[in-house]
């Protein structure tokens with residue numbers, strides 16, 4: 451059978467490694483650093499692992515506030531959203547996640563912009 455999306459991300463261990471690298475890249479990116487430098491990075495990474503695991507069809511559930519509540523304390527533009535996606539793509543490339551799997555995940559995350567982008 452074909453590998454599931456969750457399997458193509460290396461299951462939970464693969465997602466933990468991906469989110470560790472992603473957070474390092476967010477902090478290293480001058481566009482993203484101001485958003486993430488002062489947050490509880492370990493917590494955000496752990497929540498992202500659960501969320502992506504769930505979105506990719508794995509056996510996890512994100513337990514936390516909805517995306518609108520999480521992000522409404524921060525001003526986020528469409529350009530900010532696109533920059534975060536770009537950094538995520540770099541992290542996925544670095545881990546050798548197949549392009550088609552990357553695109554499937556991004557297709558599931560993209561509609562969340564409606565709840566996350568809150569500045570015109």
Ligand code: HEM
Pocket residue numbers: 482485486489490493494497498501513514515520521523524526530531532534559560562563566
């Ligand atoms: C599809 C895109 C995104 C997803 C799936 C996502 C998901 C998440 C999740 C799961 C959390 C942790 C929530 C919790 O504490 O329970 C979080 C927190 C956060 N996100 Fe996002 N996010 C996205 C886009 C963005 C963008 C574009 C920005 C800003 C450029 C951003 C900034 C933040 C910040 C600053 C926090 C920490 C909030 C805090 O702890 O006060 N996120 N995000």
